[in-house]
Amino acid sequence: MVYIILGTAAFVCYIFFDLNTVYFRTKGGRCLFWLGCLLLVPATAGIIIRQLREGAAHALSPLWCLASLIMLGLLIYTLFFALPAAEAYSGESDIRRPVCRSGMYALCRHPGVLWLGGLYAGLFLALPGWLSAAAGIVFFILDVVYVVIQDSVIFPQQFSDYGDYRKTTPFLIPTAASLRRCLSHLK
Numbered sequence: 001m002v003y004i005i006l007g008t009a010a011f012v013c014y015i016f017f018d019l020n021t022v023y024f025r026t027k028g029g030r031c032l033f034w035l036g037c038l039l040l041v042p043a044t045a046g047i048i049i050r051q052l053r054e055g056a057a058h059a060l061s062p063l064w065c066l067a068s069l070i071m072l073g074l075l076i077y078t079l080f081f082a083l084p085a086a087e088a089y090s091g092e093s094d095i096r097r098p099v100c101r102s103g104m105y106a107l108c109r110h111p112g113v114l115w116l117g118g119l120y121a122g123l124f125l126a127l128p129g130w131l132s133a134a135a136g137i138v139f140f141i142l143d144v145v146y147v148v149i150q151d152s153v154i155f156p157q158q159f160s161d162y163g164d165y166r167k168t169t170p171f172l173i174p175t176a177a178s179l180r181r182c183l184s185h186l187k
Helices: 002-024 028-053 061-080 111-126 130-158 162-168 176-186
Strands: none
Touching: 002 028, 002 130, 028 111, 028 130, 061 111, 111 130, 130 162
């Protein structure tokens, strides 16, 4: 249960980081994104270790572990390399900048949710148990709540053209057109 609490605290940090970036602009709030990461990573590692100790792995574990690693790679790429990470996670937002519309962000407005959901689904399939199931469900729901807040409250204030981006790019579920745009930017 402690791992689910740590992960939940991580998403609270992410939400307050974004609120601080747009509304409060305190120096102390600028570290909340990284604090969230420092909570979510050990929470996930703890879940993996506990499930391994309980002997949760099964015959298909290597395949699902690989799927989880691919999802983790996509999540890291999307959050830290498809965006200018230093700018995105500095916590400073004095001017409204244009939104990133290329690559992963042509696929949907919040592709990280897809990859995080895939990561935890793969972990559950590799290491089935109540903890991996509960954590995956809770973290996925919290991530969806987080991006709903971003989409409706934070990003319209942070990005100068977010309204237009909303009209052209799906929220979470990619379309054939958004997939083509994404792939054309990755070439």
